[in-house]
Amino acid sequence: MENESHEVLIAQIKDLQKRVAAFASVEQQLINVKDRLDSENLLYKRMHAFNARAFEEMTEQAFLDLVAESIIDVFEVETGCVLIGYPQHAQPHAVAIEGGQDSVIDSNVLWHKLFAFCKTGLPGAILQASPEQAASLQPAADFSQLMLVWYNDAFTGMVIKLLGGVSNKHKLNYNPFDAQKLNAFGVFTQHVLAHFVNRKKTRSIFLAQQKLSHIAESFLQFGPDPLQNIQYLVNESCKLLGAGFGFYHSNRQQSFVVAEAPCMQPELILGLEQMTQITRCIQVQADAQGYFTGSFQYPIGHPIDAFTVLGRKVQLGNYTFEEFCICFPGKIALTEENIHFFGIVAGAIAVEKRRFLANLAQIESEQRYRVIFEGTPHGIMLLNAQTGNIAYFNPAISKLFQIEVTQANAVHIEQLHDASLASNILQQLQEQQQTAFVIGKEIACTRKDGTVFFADITAQKILLGNQTLFTCFYVDVTERKEAEIELQESNNELKKINAELDSFVYSVSHDLRAPLMAMKGLMSLFDTEVLEHGENKEYWGLMTESIARMDETIREILDYSRNTRTELKLEPIGIRKLINDTYQDVQFAVTEPIAFSTDIDDSQIFISDKVRISTVVRNIVSNAVKYRRTGATDNAVHIAFTILPNGYAQLTVADKGEGIATDKLDKVFDMFYRASTSSAGTGLGLYICKEIVQKIGGSIQLTSEKGKGTTVTLLFYNHINTPHHELLLN
Amino acid sequence: MNCYLIDDDKVFHLISHKMLQRSGIEVAVSNFFDGEEALASLKKSIEQQEVIPQIILLDIRMPKMDGFTFLDEYAKLPEEVTNHIKIFLLTSSIDKNDIERAKNHPALKGFFNKPLSFDAIKTIIGQD
Numbered sequence: 001m002e003n004e005s006h007e008v009l010i011a012q013i014k015d016l017q018k019r020v021a022a023f024a025s026v027e028q029q030l031i032n033v034k035d036r037l038d039s040e041n042l043l044y045k046r047m048h049a050f051n052a053r054a055f056e057e058m059t060e061q062a063f064l065d066l067v068a069e070s071i072i073d074v075f076e077v078e079t080g081c082v083l084i085g086y087p088q089h090a091q092p093h094a095v096a097i098e099g100g101q102d103s104v105i106d107s108n109v110l111w112h113k114l115f116a117f118c119k120t121g122l123p124g125a126i127l128q129a130s131p132e133q134a135a136s137l138q139p140a141a142d143f144s145q146l147m148l149v150w151y152n153d154a155f156t157g158m159v160i161k162l163l164g165g166v167s168n169k170h171k172l173n174y175n176p177f178d179a180q181k182l183n184a185f186g187v188f189t190q191h192v193l194a195h196f197v198n199r200k201k202t203r204s205i206f207l208a209q210q211k212l213s214h215i216a217e218s219f220l221q222f223g224p225d226p227l228q229n230i231q232y233l234v235n236e237s238c239k240l241l242g243a244g245f246g247f248y249h250s251n252r253q254q255s256f257v258v259a260e261a262p263c264m265q266p267e268l269i270l271g272l273e274q275m276t277q278i279t280r281c282i283q284v285q286a287d288a289q290g291y292f293t294g295s296f297q298y299p300i301g302h303p304i305d306a307f308t309v310l311g312r313k314v315q316l317g318n319y320t321f322e323e324f325c326i327c328f329p330g331k332i333a334l335t336e337e338n339i340h341f342f343g344i345v346a347g348a349i350a351v352e353k354r355r356f357l358a359n360l361a362q363i364e365s366e367q368r369y370r371v372i373f374e375g376t377p378h379g380i381m382l383l384n385a386q387t388g389n390i391a392y393f394n395p396a397i398s399k400l401f402q403i404e405v406t407q408a409n410a411v412h413i414e415q416l417h418d419a420s421l422a423s424n425i426l427q428q429l430q431e432q433q434q435t436a437f438v439i440g441k442e443i444a445c446t447r448k449d450g451t452v453f454f455a456d457i458t459a460q461k462i463l464l465g466n467q468t469l470f471t472c473f474y475v476d477v478t479e480r481k482e483a484e485i486e487l488q489e490s491n492n493e494l495k496k497i498n499a500e501l502d503s504f505v506y507s508v509s510h511d512l513r514a515p516l517m518a519m520k521g522l523m524s525l526f527d528t529e530v531l532e533h534g535e536n537k538e539y540w541g542l543m544t545e546s547i548a549r550m551d552e553t554i555r556e557i558l559d560y561s562r563n564t565r566t567e568l569k570l571e572p573i574g575i576r577k578l579i580n581d582t583y584q585d586v587q588f589a590v591t592e593p594i595a596f597s598t599d600i601d602d603s604q605i606f607i608s609d610k611v612r613i614s615t616v617v618r619n620i621v622s623n624a625v626k627y628r629r630t631g632a633t634d635n636a637v638h639i640a641f642t643i644l645p646n647g648y649a650q651l652t653v654a655d656k657g658e659g660i661a662t663d664k665l666d667k668v669f670d671m672f673y674r675a676s677t678s679s680a681g682t683g684l685g686l687y688i689c690k691e692i693v694q695k696i697g698g699s700i701q702l703t704s705e706k707g708k709g710t711t712v713t714l715l716f717y718n719h720i721n722t723p724h725h726e727l728l729l730n
Numbered sequence: 731m732n733c734y735l736i737d738d739d740k741v742f743h744l745i746s747h748k749m750l751q752r753s754g755i756e757v758a759v760s761n762f763f764d765g766e767e768a769l770a771s772l773k774k775s776i777e778q779q780e781v782i783p784q785i786i787l788l789d790i791r792m793p794k795m796d797g798f799t800f801l802d803e804y805a806k807l808p809e810e811v812t813n814h815i816k817i818f819l820l821t822s823s824i825d826k827n828d829i830e831r832a833k834n835h836p837a838l839k840g841f842f843n844k845p846l847s848f849d850a851i852k853t854i855i856g857q858d
Contacts, residue, residue: 506825510791514739514822514844521745521845555824562826611826 043184046074047191054195067162067192074188077164084160084196160193379455379474384467385429388413388422391469400455400476402447418446425457429470435461439472442481454481498565505561509554516554520547549682556684559615563692568609570719575641575649576600578614579621583639586622594628595636604643607719612692616700617651619685620712624655627676627710648698649718654711660704668702689714731757732781736768736800737789737820746787746820746846753851765795769803776811785854786817787846790828797821798831805837812837818854820844 050070054063064082071080373380379400381393389412401416413422421443428439439457446452456475461468523544531537576598583596621639628635640652660668664675669690672683686702693700697717704710735746743761750757760783762768768786775782790797797819804812819832822844832841842850 506823507791509825510823513824514791515741517822517844518739518741518745521742521749524845524847525745525748558824 599640656709765800
């Protein structure tokens with residue numbers, strides 16, 4: 001029983017032990033996986049670091065050092081070695097060797113051993129040498145572990161050998177070359193190859209850049225003058241290339257030297273001069289980036305036989321330019337590096353050149369505007385409406401305001417205007433929605449010394465950066481304003497004189513007429529008995545006639561005077577009544593029979609100046625009556641009136657009176673001309689009529705036959721469409 | 731009939747007076763040499779309720795107060811008085827402005843040029 005239970009117990013213990021062992025195994029497996037993952041991770045991190053650095057190391061030696069170093073780093077070996085080259089090259093191009101941190105290997109010895117090992121023609125891509133194999137390889141005897149990757153690139157024909165090793169004395173139990181690391185070794189080799197192939201190109205760019213970096217500092221010294229910058233670039237490049245170096249520019253029509261280095265030799269300058277002819281006949285092929293190289297042969301007998309150029313075609317605006325770097329044979333190698341260098345310099349020069357041309361255009365345009373800005377007689381200033389600060393103003397402003405200020409100390413609008421006008425202007429600018437507007441016309445601007453000038457001020461809103469400003473234009477209208485004021489004054493003076501004259505004429509006519517009328521009145525009081533005595537009646541008649549003549553003269557002078565001085569007063573005219581009344585008036589004193597007839601069409605409104613029309617009508621009708629044939633019984637006056645389709649009113653006064661001799665006809669409208677002596681007249685009547693007709697618009701025509709009669713045809717403009725009459729009608 | 735003759739020229743006083751007499755009207759004429767004098771008299775007559783004229787013949791151009799000023803002052807007088815007065819311009823002026831102004835003046839009953847004629851007197855009487 002005891003035994004039995006003991007056995008059972010033992011069995012149980014064994015079982016438990018098995019289980020524990022199984023667990024331990026699983027645990028170990030898990031640890032292994034974790035380790036592997038960790039190391040894999042580490043491996044790729046290290047390879048990544050290599051890749052990053054591989055771009056930076058630009059010299060071949062540094063690159064190879066990096067590869068060897070990375071072998072030690074990536075694969076945790078004590079030594080690393082790389083051999084890169086072509087099968088035909090017996091010697092490796094470069095070898096690097098490095099001991100690990102705790103390496104006790106004499107690195108010199110190890111290097112030789114490894115080198116020899118690398119040169120063995122072991123086949124196969126990857127070889128892991130066993131201790132036995134390692135021992136069989138004499139140079140590798142000191143190694144506990146050796147790994148060699150041998151890689152032939154079919155495309156480039158390149159051979160890359162990577163080798164890593166761990167010494168016998170150390171890490172005997174350490175095996176870094178598990179399957180994972182072996183794989184990584186293969187991948188790593190390809191990385192190295194890729195870098196090496198690509199580096200051929202990137203390295204030349206790098207080298208060019210390095211050269212340029214010498215003058216890169218000088219970029220900092222670039223000044224505002226692009227031409228100076230170009231000259232600087234050329235000089236520095238020339239020094240670096242150690243060659244005659246000119247910068248030559250051609251657009252095939254024109255060629256010119258942009259800049260030349262001081263070290264250029266006379267022969268080269270000569271060469272440059274001849275480039276014009278050469279470029280005309282040589283079509284230089286450029287690559288996709290526009291770079292080209294070429295050698296040019298000089299004619300026989302020339303001091304130099306030939307020279308080499310580096311060039312680039314550049315597009316500037318619509319033009320293709322060729323830029324050349326000129327050099328003597330042998331002095332500059334047409335290496336990729338130099339071409340890149342040239343490209344970079346050419347690029348920098350092109351930028352400067354573009355800047356130069358742009359500057360040139362800008363300077364020209366600025367100069368143009370400056371001439372206008374400074375030369376204009378109109379004041380221009382740039383004003384900030386919020387602050388009232390004046391950013392700029394032109395000389396015309398200082399002249400206008402008569403202020404001795406420079407751009408620097410003119411700061412505020414209140415320095416120009418008094419406070420109220422200044423704030424008025426600022427307010428207008430702030431409230432204005434339009435971009436261009438009038439601030440005011442004929443604004444009286446008071447200068448600081450108290451004198452005044454008048455200006456039309458306009459403004460334009462402009463956006464400068466993120467700031468809204470106003471360009472204010474001042475046009476000095478003082479002269480115009482003064483002329484206006486002068487004109488107004490003289491106009492007022494004239495009005496005053498006119499009024500005085502009016503009043504004078506009025507007074508004179510009244511004062512002359514009053515005693516005349518007194519005489520007329522007194523004569524009417526004469527005792528009829530007295531008139532019967534002797535020749536009294538005849539004298540009485542002559543006196544009456546004299547009074548009438550003088551009265552008429554006064555009337556006519558008054559008519560003439562008023563016609564020239566008074567404005568037109570338009571109103572509808574009842575022409576029928578006017579004609580009839582006038583006729584009744586003028587024939588009043590006539591005792592002989594006169595046949596009077598009319599043909600008046602007043603169906604249309606006739607608008608004109610009534611007083612003037614009536615003066616004309618009275619004169620003409622009065623003449624028709626006055627110059628009747630004395631003693632005849634068949635005198636007649638016919639008056640016709642109608643509105644013609646052309647808008648004129650036509651008045652015809654025809655009489656069968658004494659008529660006017662043909663040779664006198666052209667004088668009847670002259671001032672003071674009298675064609676007849678048969679009746680008292682002043683010679684003013686027809687002259688006044690002509691003047692009036694001119695004033696109201698129209699014409700007067702007179703036809704006459706001596707002894708038969710006279711016909712006067714008048715045309716009056718009917719002011720039916722002249723706005724004035726509207727007021728008077730209402 | 732009472733009549734005011736307002737004129738600075740005494741010849742016209744004579745002429746107008748004679749013409750009125752010869753027209754056969756019984757008329758008492760008061761002569762004034764300017765508007766001011768006539769206005770004072772008229773105002774005095776109204777105040778003292780004396781006889782006021784039925785007719786006033788008024789010249790335009792006179793010293794102190796001219797015809798139009800007289801008319802303006804006249805217009806300020808009580809209507810119950812002026813309603814009984816006929817006022818006419820009798821002037822030597824042939825100025826169109828004067829004529830227009832006279833035609834448009836509400837107090838005026840007519841406009842005559844000097845010297846006073848029988849035709850004018852007929853009109854004056856006829857309107858009375």
